[in-house]
Amino acid sequence: MTQLQTTEVPAAKNPSLAPPDKLAVTLIVNGVEQTLRLAPWTTLLDALRDHLNLTGTKKGCDHGQCGACTVLVEGRRINSCLTFAVMQDGARITTIEGLARNGVLHPLQQAFTDHDAFQCGYCTPGQICSAAGLLAEGKPLTRDEIREAMSGNICRCGAYPNIVAAIEQAMGRT
Ligand code: FES
Ligand code: FES
Structure with a gap:
């Protein structure tokens, strides 16, 4: 029985294996x-x-x-x-x-603090950046629409009511 011979090509000599x-x-x-x-x-x-x-x-x-x-x-x-x-x-x-300017918090950062809109805080940077993008879109939104627009940002601590209140404050409603 003939034995199959394989020849290993070192990665350095084989362009298909070399890292880009x-x-x-x-x-x-x-x-x-x-x-x-x-x-x-x-x-x-x-x-x-x-x-x-x-x-x-x-x-x-x-x-x-x-x-x-x-x-x-x-x-x-x-x-x-x-x-x-x-x-x-x-x-x-x-x-x-x-987001902060010259040591002054962004209105959303201030509003999240004012409304205690976090517990562990892990989701908070993403929530605030997402809300900043939402505000920049400039659409007047109802509370339910804010919830919908922020639905891609999960808060495992369940701080959602406070997060929505904070966004409303930053939108100038409270
Ligand atoms: S880490 Fe990017 S969406 Fe979860
Ligand atoms: S504050 Fe803990 S995950 Fe949102």
Whole structure:
């Protein structure tokens, strides 16, 4: 019986097995231009947390289910775990760390504090960034519409009534 001979090709000599080169990615994060060299599969969330040390943005599910990772890209809210950093090359990103101005809390940060709109606080950066995107959309919303528009942001502590009250305050209703 003949034995099948296999010849192993070292990864370094086999281009199909070699890891792809890292890519230069420029992000304007909270007004500061940052150029990183990242593996192409690096999510925006991991770029922020692991490469820029901006750990305010939270990783909950890493699958687009919880909203803990919400940031603003060009003013629009997105789940940063669902986009690769290379896809946002050149974009302006705002994280929770970039919302306060000159030591003054963003109206949403103040409203969340005023309304005790959190318990553990893990979902809070994502809730606030999502609400900031919602406010920027500029639509007058009923309480139910706010709930619907914020439904992508899960709060496992169940602080929903306080979160809605805080958003209403930031919308200038209370
Ligand atoms: S960590 Fe991105 S949606 Fe949950
Ligand atoms: S405050 Fe704990 S998950 Fe929302």
